[in-house]
Amino acid sequence: MVKIGMVNATATNTFLSSHELVLNTTNYTNNDVVLMKKLLKDCADKYALATNALQDSLQDLNNEVYDYAYLHVMAAADYPNVCHNGFKRNPRLDYPTQLAIREDGFKHICDVVLGILDALGW
Numbered sequence: 001m002v003k004i005g006m007v008n009a010t011a012t013n014t015f016l017s018s019h020e021l022v023l024n025t026t027n028y029t030n031n032d033v034v035l036m037k038k039l040l041k042d043c044a045d046k047y048a049l050a051t052n053a054l055q056d057s058l059q060d061l062n063n064e065v066y067d068y069a070y071l072h073v074m075a076a077a078d079y080p081n082v083c084h085n086g087f088k089r090n091p092r093l094d095y096p097t098q099l100a101i102r103e104d105g106f107k108h109i110c111d112v113v114l115g116i117l118d119a120l121g122w
Contacts, residue, residue, distance in 0.1 A: 077110035
């Protein structure tokens with residue numbers, strides 16, 4: 001499941017880096033488009049950090065250090081919140097539906113991993 005989360009976060013990072021979402025900004029001013037690009041870059045960076053946190057959790061699992069694995073997965077699950085909050089602070093910009101769907105999927109994967117770790121006693 002951790003590897004699935006890593007694939008998901010990497011795919012979301014790639015999607016955000018492609019600027020595909022910026023192509024659908026016809027209702028925004030130039031300043032809004034610049035802000036949208038910055039937010040999307042920040043979001044892509046957070047998903048890269050989430051991938052790294054999940055990679056760290058894999059190493060922790062291999063070393064049977066379950067408490068650190070749990071913390072790394074929790075951190076990974078929290079990174080998309082930074083992205084979501086960036087859009088909340090800028091009410092002129094709509095949180096992209098495609099990103100919300102990806103965020104929900106990623107958080108669900110992390111919740112499953114955390115549930116497995118809970119079952120192991122963490």
